[in-house]
Amino acid sequence: MFDRLRKEIPILLKRSELKTDIRLQQVCELLKNSVPHYDWVGFYFKNGDKEELKLGPYAGAPTDHTIIPFGKGICGQVAVSNQNFVVPDVQAQDNYIACSISVKAEIVVPLFINGENIGQIDIDSNTPDPFTEEDERFLEFVNLEVAKIWV
Template structure:
């Protein structure tokens, strides 16, 4: 499930290449917004069958829309609400095969059918979440989850 024009290895090899590209893209840039913007753009280019890739950042006890690729989105998400807020309240990645079956799902884009949200923390404090939506059900698997968590670990080194 990758943009095959750019990546032709196994899924694991492709994700390893993505992580190397991410590090190279972010390592010399100190600006948080620039790095989050480039991270979301890189991931949007890398993954196929996705319709939204981006970050929500923790500000004033809520998630606030950050850099992203996709259609306009919900601006604010309360702690514990929707897939993004639940990822934070539970402190773990939420991989949702069918968003319409997720209690309290917040539908920012009616085309979204599945979603994965990786929460992330910096210096022990909530920083935000990486949120990815897909227009197909069951788009994300265990391998995606594992590597997207690694992706967030790289990003947080540079924000």
């Protein structure tokens, strides 16, 4: 599955006739529809000069969390740490922002442009402890591909 997606994602992202947000939306939908344990897929981006993240394109249930302060929740922690964060059980995290009672696990991988963390991809799963190192490497690949089209 990830091998197929590694071929499809660059093709989607290279469609320069489409706005960046539309291409990112298509990536979110492709991931959500292709990976059984990806129940919500979205991008958060640094909100200008503010110490907060702003929700970008996503696929899945609507969320109230359109702005996340740095340090708050899993996404906010990744904005500060610049490190991947895999949460096998969201209930065990003190600093977790609940989006839905059905979410059991989360993975967040930072997105770097020229060495600067400008955002992240965030995946919620309704499956307990579904994320492996393969998910991490794959999402790092996705972010490297997204970085290539960033303007």
